[in-house]
Structures are given as structure tokens and as C-alpha cells.
Amino acid sequence: MNKIGLGVPPSQSWHKDLARLIDHIRMRNFPEVLNDCLQSLVSFDTLLIATYKHTFKPIVVLSNHPQRMGPALHRYVDQLYLLDPLFNAMQQGLAGGVYRLQEIAPDCFESSDYYRNCYHEFDLVDEIILVIPLENDVSFTLSLGRKSSLGSITRAERNTLSQIFPVISALVHQFWLAQSSDYVHNEESRDAMEYALSTFGSGVLTRREQEITGLILKGHSSKAIAELLEISAGTVKVHRKNIHARLNTGTQSELFSMFLGHLSSLASN
Known part of the structure; x- marks a missing residue:
């Protein structure tokens, strides 16, 4: 499928993808369908869909990591999310929207030991994140990672994600209404x-x-x-x-x- 270019309105393929998303909006496999549809719009190597609530451990909704939950991702979810720029930006009230990681990370993030000992293992040169606030203080996030073969995200791709963000946000809200009971944050980690x-x-x-x-x-x-x-x-x-x-x-x-x-x-x- 052709990706949407800078200033170009959604193509017929996007309309087909949107119809498919609506068809699956209340189904358990909606995140997988969303992943497929995003692949037709922008280029990325890795996808992590997760939910956050207060200081609970994040819940992984979908990961296309080759090992599903490899060692680095396990360390992140179990403990090191405490030091993650996205987690801490949301603790400071990060609004819904589309962000590059470098826009919300601390100034010395790439020289931190968290970066060297955990984040660096994901082998990403750029990451763009969609943050969707939901009910009951839950935030639904989609993190699209790019390795060196793709390079940094382009302005056109960033604009594309910004254009479709309201639609993705509305769809995710409807999915969450139907499936939120399957993703319960652990009270013990509050x-x-x-x-x-x-x-x-x-x-x-x-x-x-x-x-x-x-x-x-x-x-x-x-x-x-x-x-x-x-x-x-x-x-x-x-x-x-x-x-x-x-x-x-x-x-x-x-x-x-x-x-x-x-x-x-x-x-x-």
C-alpha cells in the first residue's frame, strides 16, 4: 500500500484500513489490526502498545519485538519503566498527542545508564509515540521504533500521524470501552x-x-x-x-x- 505523503489526503487504501479497524473495534485483536494499518501509513521496525496508569507497572497490549517479551522489554516492564522518559513525562501530565522520544526525554538521556543498559538494547535511532488519554487516568500509548536502516522519522510521516491522530484516538477509546477489563493494572505496584x-x-x-x-x-x-x-x-x-x-x-x-x-x-x- 502507498503511504500517505506530506499534504496528501488519505488514500483509498486508508479508507479500506479504516473500515477494517471499525469492523474490529470491539474485538480482542484490534491492536493487531491497528498495527497492520499503521504499517501502511508510516515505516517502523518495532511497535509497542502499552497502557499506563499512575505509577502502576505498564501493561503490554501488543509487542512486535522478535522475542515478544525479550530481556530488555522484561526489564523495562518489571522495573526500569521508572526511569523511562515516556513514563516520567506522563507523570508530569503529558497531554495526548504525537511525540518524538527526543522531545520528551531529559537532556542527558542518551548518556544515562538506563539508556546504555536497557533502552540501547532495542537498537533504535528514533521513536515516535502516540499518547491517548482514556478514562480512569489510563493512558494508551503506541510507540513506533525505527532502526538505522530506516533512519529518523520524516516530516511527512510525522504530519501523517498528526493528521490521523484524532481518528486513532476515537477508535482506541471505543476499543477500550469493550476490552478494558482484560487489562487491569496491578494495585500492588501503585x-x-x-x-x-x-x-x-x-x-x-x-x-x-x-x-x-x-x-x-x-x-x-x-x-x-x-x-x-x-x-x-x-x-x-x-x-x-x-x-x-x-x-x-x-x-x-x-x-x-x-x-x-x-x-x-x-x-x-
Whole structure:
């Protein structure tokens, strides 16, 4: 099928795909049909459809990862979503719409240990995300990943997704009305983010140091942390030095490894 170009109205193939989506709107396989239809509009290598609610663990609705739920995706869903730019942007009230990951990620995301030890394993050079807010504080997300063979998403493809976003959003709302009972967020993980980050370094770090540690782990630079907390960059650097001294770590990688150990200990309790 021909993909929609910049400024070109939806083709006859899109109308056929839309009819197919409507036919499956209340069926369990709607996400698979949606994946097929999106493939006719834009190019992508990977698709992850997931739902988020508050600080619950995300629920994977559909993944076309070659291993369905490979090791990197398992780590993401079980623990490391806490450090993910999309998750944290939604915690800050990210509105519905179409976003490139780089638009919502912290300034030092690609140099963070979360990126190097988890996200990098997805082997993506670009990712565009559709965020659809639903009822009961649930957000339905479609993440379209592109590897080096495709390169970055084009302006035409971005425009295409923006043009059809209201239609996709309306269809997803109807699907959710019929199928939401199959995707129940685990109440036990409700306060996972706050608890994990607030207890990391507990008894060793001050509250301010714990706050800064969380921002470091998410990929924020000292300058960005200073702006977020309305303190000087010099003060942030002093805090970073104290954090490493108190935790007996010398690098950000050691800090990340210690945080992973903390998450594992929480999961085993």
C-alpha cells in the first residue's frame, strides 16, 4: 500500500484500513489490526502498545519485538519503566498527542545508564509515540521504533500521524470501552516509583540528595536538575559529590547498578 505523503489526503487504501479497524473495534485483536494499518501509513521496525496508569507497572497490549517479551522489554516492564522518559513525562501530565522520544526525554538521556543498559538494547535511532488519554487516568500509548536502516522519522510521516491522530484516538477509546477489563493494572505496584526512589539510599542520603539521585538516574544533567529544583548548578555538583561519597560509588554506572540492586531487593520482599 502507498503511504500517505506530506499534504496528501488519505488514500483509498486508508479508507479500506479504516473500515477494517471499525469492523474490529470491539474485538480482542484490534491492536493487531491497528498495527497492520499503521504499517501502511508510516515505516517502523518495532511497535509497542502499552497502557499506563499512575505509577502502576505498564501493561503490554501488543509487542512486535522478535522475542515478544525479550530481556530488555522484561526489564523495562518489571522495573526500569521508572526511569523511562515516556513514563516520567506522563507523570508530569503529558497531554495526548504525537511525540518524538527526543522531545520528551531529559537532556542527558542518551548518556544515562538506563539508556546504555536497557533502552540501547532495542537498537533504535528514533521513536515516535502516540499518547491517548482514556478514562480512569489510563493512558494508551503506541510507540513506533525505527532502526538505522530506516533512519529518523520524516516530516511527512510525522504530519501523517498528526493528521490521523484524532481518528486513532476515537477508535482506541471505543476499543477500550469493550476490552478494558482484560487489562487491569496491578494495585500492588501503585506506589512503586515513589517508594523505590524515596527509599533508595534511605538512612544514608538526605531527602534532597535522594531527589537529585532520582533525577540523575533518569538522565538529567546538573544544569537541568538545577533548573528543575531552582538551585544553582554548583549546588547540584556539591550534592552529586556528597551522594557518591555517602554511597561509596565513584561513577554514575555504579550508582545505577546499586539502584538495580535496590529494585531487586524490593521485588523479593
